[in-house]
Amino acid sequence: MSQRIDGHPYPMIQALEQYRREGQTIGFVPTMGCLHRGHQALIEASRNDGNLTVVSVFVNPAQFGPNEDFDKYPRDNDRDYELAAAAGGDIVWYPDVADLYPADAQTSVRPGALADKLCGISRPQFFPGICTVVLKLFNLVRPHQAYFGEKDYQQLAIIRRMVADFYLEIDVVGCQTVRETDGLAMSSRNRYLTEADRDTALTLVRTIEAARRAFAEGERNAAALKTHLTKAWPKDLELDYLDFREPDFLEEEHQLKAETRLFLGAWLRGIRLIDNAAIG
């Protein structure tokens, strides 16, 4: 049975205290709701690791910019509950904005250089907002393990860094990107895509596949490969970045290695699309 908790965290904290006393480990999957199979894979991973699994559903205002889609970000709490429960989530928690950002709250987390690149350039409030809410959630849930998708690889790297820098006793688990049958990385924003958009949106995963093929055929020069990959870029897909980076500090890689990751960010009619993968 999954338990649904709306609002204030204390019922959840009390429920978890009981499980903790019984020696149960806690797994945590923080989400912005609008769940899809990618989130369900995180919940399943936590369950497979033997955790009592908490799923939070919270659209975090701090990570949206003034002209971004906070207000129209999709919300469907009942459907999210069903999907989280079906994947094995034990507690599904819906904090209100006032529970995580009371009027007097003013302290925040400032991630370092990892947040100043890729998605951080066009969205400077994004990673500080994520780190702040994730630290709050971590301190309330106090999980043993926390699960994040590799689709948001920069977020995963920044949260790993925060956990290390602040000496949090949490094992951060990265889980493989889940894709639609056509290869598009699962994302809550995919629902905004029309049929006509879809083919253009698939440019991201096709570019990753092309990079992997080129690497397999011996290409090691990042600049040359980038030129090749952007040659036939669709006009209506506004490219934000296409970068080859090493996996820990996301420094640019000039000489490609198997663990080098290709990072892609773009907008299609204002819809944010990102994807990434190791090229080897």
Add this chain to the structure above:
Amino acid sequence: MSQRIDGHPYPMIQALEQYRREGQTIGFVPTMGCLHRGHQALIEASRNDGNLTVVSVFVNPAQFGPNEDFDKYPRDNDRDYELAAAAGGDIVWYPDVADLYPADAQTSVRPGALADKLCGISRPQFFPGICTVVLKLFNLVRPHQAYFGEKDYQQLAIIRRMVADFYLEIDVVGCQTVRETDGLAMSSRNRYLTEADRDTALTLVRTIEAARRAFAEGERNAAALKTHLTKAWPKDLELDYLDFREPDFLEEEHQLKAETRLFLGAWLRGIRLIDNAAIG
């Protein structure tokens, strides 16, 4: 018997784990060393609250500006150990810079509006640096109670705020300012004062006493009192601020109340002096 631990935190964490299992509460007094009776009063308060008491001694580079006195900040670990032990500290821990700021560390805490006033104006790195190291120390020591002096009242208010905003389960205890027999607030930097400086430095506590007298005699107008208090200000005491503020968010107070605090910051030959007290 007091235990001295140099460097890496893990021996301390292991020692504390044992005490915690035995049901012992942990009290924590973070210091920058150069201990005096003010620090000893914090250690004694923790002991009186029944805590196993951890004292950290760490001169935190992140809270010093480029032209401030980090390098020449006084350090005397052996003497600090004796003073901490004499006051009843159970564990005295001296982390190295590399223990709290490893080369890869990059995540920090950004306090909010509370840090943008008083000492935060002339020293913008000060409170972010303090919050960052205190959060790291809190997460390593995981105390039940933590003790801070009211002499650094703005620091106390900012740390209370951080603890609330980040949902840390720590009771932050503020302790009254300890003063020399002549009234000067205890400070590690007092040793820099010559006999001739001393009388000038006492301007701060004399100003507080004058404000308290004026309030007792019925003065309620902050601006008028400020004009009165600064009329005969010594030329060689460079005034940074003299402000009446409410005690929680340190907002300026125009109409004086008993709980209104007078905050003073100044430099004497480059030596930083601060003091504060409730005027009622």
